[in-house]
Amino acid sequence: MSGVAPGADQVVPPAEVAEVELYHPHSWVTKYVFSQDAKVIGIQYALTATAIGLVALVLSWLMRLQLGFPGTFSFIDQASYYQFITMHGMIMVVYLLTALFLGGFGNYLIPLMVGARDMVFPYVNMLSYWVYLLAVLVLVASFFAPGGPTGAGWTLYPPQAILSGTPGGAEWGIVLMLVSLALFIAGFTMGGLNYVVTVLQARTRGMTLMRMPLTVWGIFTATVMALLAFPALFVGAVMMLLDRLLGTSFFMPTLVEMGQQLRYGGGSPILFQHLFWFFGHPEVYIVALPAFGIVSDLIATHARRNIFGYRMMVWAIVGIGALSFIVWAHHMYVSGMHPWFGFFFATTTLIIAIPTAIKVYNWLLTLWRGDIHLTVPMLFALAFIVTFVNGGLSGLFLGNVVVDVPLSDTMFVVAHFHMVMGVAPITVVFGGIYHWYPKVTGRMLHEGMGRLHFWVTFVGAYAIFFPMHYIGFLGVPRRYHELGEMAFVPASAHTLNAFISVVALIVGAAQVVFLFNLVWSLFRGREAGPNPWRATTLEWQTPETPPGHGNWGREPPVVYRWAYDYSVPGAAEDFIPQNQPAPARTGIAR
């Protein structure tokens, strides 16, 4: 790697890389199962995350069935409802989104996009996936454990999380959840070290930091954040595990349960909340920053425009990453805190809107007068912008203490974070899959099925979550298994709940179309060729599609330009790949 800035007319010989640096698989098992190839590991991450994500999707159906049609389904009682909530939330946030963005997209794209042959520590990278899989299996095991999975809510707040009144609290559910989280963090740390060091040290000749695609910037920054934030969750999980198993009292105050004084005493439940949210808020951006990066690349490619304000986009990513560490207590306004701290955290929360807004404006200005191709990836990218703005605006409501306090325990919060952290990142996941699937498999996903999937998902998501804001304003509480007779809840809210549930079932079913498309196109999809989107970034310039082990053979690429040379005046085509030295640049300021 070297930080170089070659002139456009200078052709630089590639760095010769010795064959022995790569681990070459000797069997089917070492090629596809215990593989050290980051691309295979990325696909393994993606498939595992998708599989467990489907479990979470089914759990959300069950929740919606209960909320929309209370009392109809006898197998959904209070305990199971809380278990569905808890597992749905934790799976979606940690085991699906985090794993998919960093483990899936990160593994597949980082080495390719920076021109490396693989991650710098391939063996550790392989371990990362297998530890992640173990974490998922431990989590799934809790469904079959005595007492079932934990029903503590996805934030696992003590003291209730480990009390007998909470499903799984006094049995195996909470133990398996905490062990699974600890394993996940250990596995992620192995992968995270790889992603960061690969970006820092394995970039190919000419790939300066400021020539990296924004996808890499997003994943890189999010990984650094995750490496710093996950230890807080790890510490919290271990301490709670000790409270549950050894009877320590880190988080457990003196308690009387069912008339019996418990052995606990002197612990601080608020301490757990601090630890959890010190991880929890950066986690929002650990998911969002890769999405920001990917969506930037999708927009530039499918609008045939250089990204507007590249430098500002990079600075905004870094700025958001830094700021996200000093906003965590805005999740704790209702826990009781010194008013000045509330003021401090409300202020930092609102400040973070500035770099975020910069990114949104830059996406819009990239689209402005672009040659917009409404491909399926582009549709999902546009859906992301709209959804993220909507979700972000309701976040401004909740960032203010006086507004948050009355809304905090209502469905408004559920609607807000599903828009900003559920629907928005998932649209990017889909957009990214439709965009890079041709590189991964060599075939295009079916366009018609893709459009059907998009429109049902997009319109359906709005039909679900927009009314949910309104229900929240009415004061409908979240976390309730059944509303029962609440004088302030009008009958129309119940009707709306039923409507939301029906739409949720339809949106869920639409994902089957997507899954079918993934499998069908693998065999019957149109041949993609090496660069179907006519994109500039390095992953599209590999000698083989799908890229072979080592990505570039004996000749890694040399980078001559940034990642966004689209529609360059005077150029023969409307894109110039990063590794193309000619034609000579005219130095036109854009």
Added chain:
Amino acid sequence: MIVTLLFVAALGAFVAWWLSRQGLAAKPWLETGPVGEAASPPHAAKSGLYLFLLVAGSLLVVLVSAYLMRMEMEDWRPVPWPRLLWLNTGLLALSSLALHLAREAARRGEVAAVGFGLQAAGVAAMMFLAGQVLAWRELAAAGYRPATNPADAFFYLITAVHGLHVLGGLVALGRTGLGLRRGPGIEALRVRVELCATYWHFLLAVWIVLFGLLAFSPSVAWLYAICRASLA
């Protein structure tokens, strides 16, 4: 969490400094400069270790933060400090010193001295761990068990987390020692020993902080007062 915030602030300052040297003000869309080789980067394994130390440091800072938060509550009853831990601290320092000497020997290419240094470091570290376990037993025998009160629980947890890091380091040290027998190139040996030494110095530095924190229970009320005053 103020200690954590200070850690994040210090880290942020370092990252800002580092980024300022990475040409983040460049205008890549206008770049037409000549080809130039950058300074040779540090070994990937070294970068990986530094990053891991950052993660481990972050974990310990969060733990210390939690400890300090709990300590400020009125019902805090500190654990009586076993004197044995002074000896343990000395053992860990010896271990670190032995690895420092092994590193110097590796730089000079003296393989036999490297082997001796690694063995001495390993033995001292194992004695440190044994000493920590003895200290636990001493406390437990005196009635201070993990479930007795939060101060006791923190004592066991913090020392256990540090001990596990030492144990992990011993695995790496053992692998380096075994590799020595197979006779790796002197350059590879030098890198491995340097990594071990760096990790050991980190463990010693962390232990000294934890030792001060657990042994003397210094109040940080003044720090909270300053932070609150600045908010007001």
